[in-house]
Amino acid sequence: MGALKLSLEEDKIPIGIFYVNPHVPPFEERLSVVLREYPEVNPANSPIERDGAPLISSKVFEKLFSEYIVGS
Numbered sequence: 001m002g003a004l005k006l007s008l009e010e011d012k013i014p015i016g017i018f019y020v021n022p023h024v025p026p027f028e029e030r031l032s033v034v035l036r037e038y039p040e041v042n043p044a045n046s047p048i049e050r051d052g053a054p055l056i057s058s059k060v061f062e063k064l065f066s067e068y069i070v071g072s
Helices: 003-007 027-034 058-068
Strands: none
16 A cells, blocks of 8 residues: 555554665664764763753753754
8 A cells, every 4th residue: 555545544643654765774774874882872861961960051052952942
């Protein structure tokens, strides 16, 4: 069944992968080329605080991510 037909089904919400490109390695393999330690060391498992305090101040955070912060 084609992806378009699946996406038009009304009785359930289609989620997941519709297409697999056999000529492109999976995301995890491509990421491990750039981040040699992946998956052992990855952003989801990286510390964000030490001794209960954030690793970066709120000012530094705002400066780094200002273009992604919505509203104030």
